[in-house]
Amino acid sequence: MAGPISFDDLINPDLHPEYEPAPIFSDDTSFIDVIRPEDIKTSTLQVDPARVPVVMVDNLHVKYQVYSSGKAVGNAGARRLLQPASTRGIRTVHALKGISFVAYENESIGIIGSNGSGKSTLLRAITGLTPPAAGAVYARSRPSLLGVGAALIPDLSGDKNITLGGLALGYNRQQVEQMREEITKFAELEDFIDLPMRTYSSGMGARLKFAIAASKQHDILIVDEALAVGDAKFRKRSEAKIREIRESAGTVFLVSHSMNSIKETCNRCIWIEKGVQKMDGDPETVIEAYQKHKK
Numbered sequence: 001m002a003g004p005i006s007f008d009d010l011i012n013p014d015l016h017p018e019y020e021p022a023p024i025f026s027d028d029t030s031f032i033d034v035i036r037p038e039d040i041k042t043s044t045l046q047v048d049p050a051r052v053p054v055v056m057v058d059n060l061h062v063k064y065q066v067y068s069s070g071k072a073v074g075n076a077g078a079r080r081l082l083q084p085a086s087t088r089g090i091r092t093v094h095a096l097k098g099i100s101f102v103a104y105e106n107e108s109i110g111i112i113g114s115n116g117s118g119k120s121t122l123l124r125a126i127t128g129l130t131p132p133a134a135g136a137v138y139a140r141s142r143p144s145l146l147g148v149g150a151a152l153i154p155d156l157s158g159d160k161n162i163t164l165g166g167l168a169l170g171y172n173r174q175q176v177e178q179m180r181e182e183i184t185k186f187a188e189l190e191d192f193i194d195l196p197m198r199t200y201s202s203g204m205g206a207r208l209k210f211a212i213a214a215s216k217q218h219d220i221l222i223v224d225e226a227l228a229v230g231d232a233k234f235r236k237r238s239e240a241k242i243r244e245i246r247e248s249a250g251t252v253f254l255v256s257h258s259m260n261s262i263k264e265t266c267n268r269c270i271w272i273e274k275g276v277q278k279m280d281g282d283p284e285t286v287i288e289a290y291q292k293h294k295k
């Protein structure tokens with residue numbers, strides 16, 4: 001019967017089901033061709049006909065339901081569920097309240113805002129991990145969340161995790177072999193690659209995750225604070241890598257609390273506050289307004 005779990009058993013694509021946002025149906029730049037005609041009635045999006053849209057976020061609302069106790073809905077006992085909702089203490093957190101924008105090719109968009117303003121929620125919705133309560137997200141291809149963290153296993157060596165991460169990104173074994181050395185070198189882990197990942201410092205682990213994820217040519221890349229990890233030298237190199245991805249026709253979204261990272265990596269910035277879109281424009285202007293607001 002079932003023997004010990006082998007390395008191959010761990011690589012089961014069914015364990016990582018991926019949801020895809022509604023596709024943009026054509027690369028054509030006209031508005032009619034990129035949004036389904038039935039959506040136009042409710043859409044307020046303005047698409048620049050001279051540019052190629054890659055992601056469109058249309059009046060996006062996201063809500064979470066939590067018990068006042070802090071437990072996620074769904075974990076409670078049946079007795080509690082039999083009580084009417086009003087006495088159960090279920091609270092709805094309206095995390096995003098009508099976010100709309102069109103992201104184009106070659107854009108690198110920084111998302112900024114105070115703690116709890118909805119930045120990670122926006123990225124999760126763009127990736128398809130969190131469904132919209134209202135509105136929609138359209139994307140030209142499946143957005144990839146930088147970070148293959150979920151696919152990696154701390155008890156395995158860095159080397160084996162490169163295989164795991166590479167396969168999770170959709171490479172075959174032969175392609176992983178070709179990339180192995182480069183990933184190890186980029187992560188600066190040549191001397192540690194045979195050790196279990198759990199023995200790595202948090203910076204070393206983060207470098208490995210970044211190196212694996214950045215090895216793939218992404219069309220739409222989503223980075224959540226990845227640049228905040230690692231030391232200054234690695235941060236510089238990861239910023240350069242993000243610029244490289246952007247230049248090769250991809251679109252990058254970056255959430256960061258580091259305004260310097262945003263200024264160095266992004267050519268557009270969206271500021272969200274308490275789930276509301278406050279500003280969308282060039283990073284210098286938006287960051288200045290945000291910093292004024294924080295004072």
Ligand SMILES: Nc1ncnc2c1ncn2[C@@H]1O[C@H](COP(=O)(O)OP(=O)(O)OP(=O)(O)O)[C@@H](O)[C@H]1O
Pocket residue numbers: 064065066093095113114115116117118119120121122
């Ligand atoms: N899984 C969840 N269940 C319930 N509420 C959630 C969940 N995730 C986020 N929230 C709530 O949604 C709001 C937005 O959270 P989010 O993590 O998107 O903010 P953020 O801007 O990324 O914050 P930070 O800068 O602190 O990382 C917050 O009020 C948060 O408490």
